[in-house]
Amino acid sequence: MGRVIGVWLLGLGGVAILLTLGIWQMQRLAWKEAILAEITARIAADPVALPVTPDPERDRYLPVALEGRIDPTFVRVLVSQKGIGAGYRIIAALETGAGRRVLVDRGVIPVAATMPAATADDLRVIGNLHWPDERDGFTPENDLAGNLWFARDVAALAAHLEAEPVLVIARELTPPEAAITPLPVGVGNIPNDHLSYAITWFSLAIVWLGMTVFLLWRIRRGLG
Structure with a gap:
């Protein structure tokens, strides 16, 4: 028993x-x-003007609208999309009419595609602020000579492109950029x-x- x-x-x-x-x-x-x-609700909210001093915690995913000229210098960040394959995120500095330079993740192009020249016209960007944390112990070091990056490190990108450490991930570009498809921020990677x-x-x-x-x-x- x-x-x-x-x-x-x-x-x-x-x-x-x-x-x-x-x-x-x-x-x-x-x-x-x-x-x-x-x-998700925050990401899809109506865009506002870019804050004067964006905060990585308070303003993460904040929808913003801004307009300016895209600098022809850009950075390629390797990315893999489920069901599509490898591509490059194209990140460049945008200079607003007020003289601010901020980073814009313009979207993705296929690995084999030729990067089109930046438009000479003002570009209107609607997107979301984000400070991605993509680098870990297994992430390779960026190949600056080959313009190939493996993580969106906002501080490093800002120093490289001489911009504020502020990244806007575009969800809509006006006018649309040829060959570049916006890859908006979402919750799929959380x-x-x-x-x-x-x-x-x-x-x-x-x-x-x-x-x-x-x-x-x-x-x-x-x-x-």
């Missing part, structure tokens, strides 16, 4: 812990979905794996309960 009680306690205790972890992940899922919904984690914990709880019942059956039959 003592062995049966011990198995029940171990079994039910393990199931309770696993169910608790699954419920916690479901709560985390609801929290993450609320954050993603808030970010991880949200809480549902899969919850399913894993709930599945383990079922397995644990099944193993407990099986062990009890063996004990009752005198096999364990």
